[in-house]
Amino acid sequence: MAQDARNRPAHPDRSKAWQWIDSRLGLESLAYPIPAHANNVLYTLGGITLFGIVVLIISGIYLTQFYHADPSQARESVNYIISTARLGEYVRGLHFWLANLVVITLLLHLVRVFATGSYRAPRELNWVVGVGLFAIMLGLVFTGTVLKWDQEGWEALQHNQEIGELLGGAGVWFTPDFTDSTPILERLFIAHIAVLPFLLAGLAGVHLLLVKYHGISARPGEVIQHPGHTDTREAMEHEGYYRFTSHLADIVGWGLLVTAVGSLLALVFGAPLGELIDPGEEKTKPLWMFLPLYPFEDWFGIKALLWLPFVGLLGLAAIPFIDRFRSSGLRVRMPLLIAGAVVLATLAALGIYAQASTPAEHVPGVEEGAG
Numbered sequence: 397m398a399q400d401a402r403n404r405p406a407h408p409d410r411s412k413a414w415q416w417i418d419s420r421l422g423l424e425s426l427a428y429p430i431p432a433h434a435n436n437v438l439y440t441l442g443g444i445t446l447f448g449i450v451v452l453i454i455s456g457i458y459l460t461q462f463y464h465a466d467p468s469q470a471r472e473s474v475n476y477i478i479s480t481a482r483l484g485e486y487v488r489g490l491h492f493w494l495a496n497l498v499v500i501t502l503l504l505h506l507v508r509v510f511a512t513g514s515y516r517a518p519r520e521l522n523w524v525v526g527v528g529l530f531a532i533m534l535g536l537v538f539t540g541t542v543l544k545w546d547q548e549g550w551e552a553l554q555h556n557q558e559i560g561e562l563l564g565g566a567g568v569w570f571t572p573d574f575t576d577s578t579p580i581l582e583r584l585f586i587a588h589i590a591v592l593p594f595l596l597a598g599l600a601g602v603h604l605l606l607v608k609y610h611g612i613s614a615r616p617g618e619v620i621q622h623p624g625h626t627d628t629r630e631a632m633e634h635e636g637y638y639r640f641t642s643h644l645a646d647i648v649g650w651g652l653l654v655t656a657v658g659s660l661l662a663l664v665f666g667a668p669l670g671e672l673i674d675p676g677e678e679k680t681k682p683l684w685m686f687l688p689l690y691p692f693e694d695w696f697g698i699k700a701l702l703w704l705p706f707v708g709l710l711g712l713a714a715i716p717f718i719d720r721f722r723s724s725g726l727r728v729r730m731p732l733l734i735a736g737a738v739v740l741a742t743l744a745a746l747g748i749y750a751q752a753s754t755p756a757e758h759v760p761g762v763e764e765g766a767g
C-alpha cells in the first residue's frame with residue numbers, strides 16, 4: 397500500500413454520476429490524506445466538531461425565525477419558541493445541548509493535538525488558528541447565554557459591559573454607550589448569528605486548508621525528515637493510507653451519534669430558562685466552561701475576567717513556540733504532557749470549587765435596570 401492517495405488516477409472506482417458532479421465541483425479536492433494510524437476516533441474529533449457546528453447552524457437558523465432581540469420582547473419570544481413554534485422546544489434543547497457537546501469534542505480535539513505533538517513544525521500556525529477557533533466558540537456560547545434573557549443571561553450581559561468599560565475606549569462596543577439607536581442585546585444577537593459565525597467559517601476554512609496542505613501528522617516521535625516530503629507522505633509510504641471517504645463516513649457516523657445524544661438530552665431535560673430578570677441581585681453562575689474563571693472573580697474582581705482569558709489564550713497559542721523538545725515522542729515530551737495534565741486538573745478543580753461556592757456580587761452596577 398505504498399501508493400500515495402493524492403497520486404491515484406482520477407477516481408475510476410466512482411459512479412458515473414459522482415464523476416460528473418466531481419468533475420464540475422471538484423469535491424474530491426477537499427479530501428486530505430489520511431495515514432493508516434489516523435484511522436481512529438482521536439483523529440476524527442476535529443471533523444466531529446465541524447459536523448456539530450453545521451447542526452448548530454441549521455438549528456440556530458430555525459430558532460432565529462422566532463427570536464426577537466428587543467429587550468422588551470426577547471423573553472416572550474423564547475417562551476413562544478418553547479410553547480408555540482413547531483418543534484421549537486426540541487430544536488432549542490438540541491441547540492443548547494449540542495453546543496455543550498461540541499465544546500467537549502473541541503476540547504478533546506485540542507487535547508489530542510497537544511498530546512500527539514501535532515502542533516510542531518510545520519503546523520504551528522494551524523495551532524494558532526485553532527486557538528482563534530476556540531476563542532470564537534467560547535464567544536458564541538457566551539452571546540448565546542445572554543440571548544435567553546433570563547437572570548443568568550442578564551448577569552452575563554452585565555459582565556460583558558463591565559469588561560467593556562475596563563477596556564476604556566477600545567471596549568465601547570461591548571457597552572450600551574456605543575449607540576442609542578440599537579439595544580446592546582440586539583448587537584450581541586447580531587454577533588451571535590452573523591459576526592462570530594462568519595469569523596468561525598473563515599477561520600475554519602483556513603484551518604482545513606492547512607490540514608490539507610500539511611496532511612495529518614505522523615505518529616508521535618515518528619516524524620521522518622526527508623527533503624521534499626511531508627511527514628504525512630512518509631507515514632503513508634510506511635504504513636499505508638486510509639481512504640478519505642471512509643474517514644468522512646466515520647466523521648458523519650460519530651457526528652450523528654453526538655447529535656443523537658444531544659437530541660436525547662434535549663427531549664429529557666430541555667434547555668434551561670431561568671428566573672425572570674431581577675436587576676438588583678447577582679445569583680447565578682456561568683456555564684461549566686466558564687466556571688474555572690469564577691473563583692478568580694471572587695478573589696480579584698471583574699478585571700480577572702479580562703486578563704485571565706487573554707493570558708490563557710496567549711499561553712495556549714505560544715505552546716508550539718515553547719516546545720523545544722527534540723521530537724514529538726510521548727516519552728521525550730513527558731514533562732510538557734505532565735504540565736498539560738496539571739493545568740487541566742487545576743481547571744477542573746477550580747470549576748468544582750466554583751460550583752460548590754455560593755454566588756457572590758461581582759458587578760457594581762447590577763441595580764441599573766434590565767431594559
Ligand code: HEM
Pocket residue numbers: 438439440441442443444445446502505506509514515519522523524525526527529530533600603607611612613
Ligand atoms: C471549530 C473548531 C475546530 C475545528 C472544526 C477543527 C477541525 C479540524 C480537523 C477536521 C482536523 C483534521 C484532523 C482531526 O480531525 O483531528 C484538524 C486538525 C488540527 N487541528 Fe483543529 N479544529 C478546531 C479547533 C482546533 C483547536 C482549538 C486547535 C488547537 C488549539 C486545533 C489544532 C489543530 C491542529 C494543529 C491540527 C493538525 C493535526 C494533525 O495534523 O494531526 N484545532 N482540525
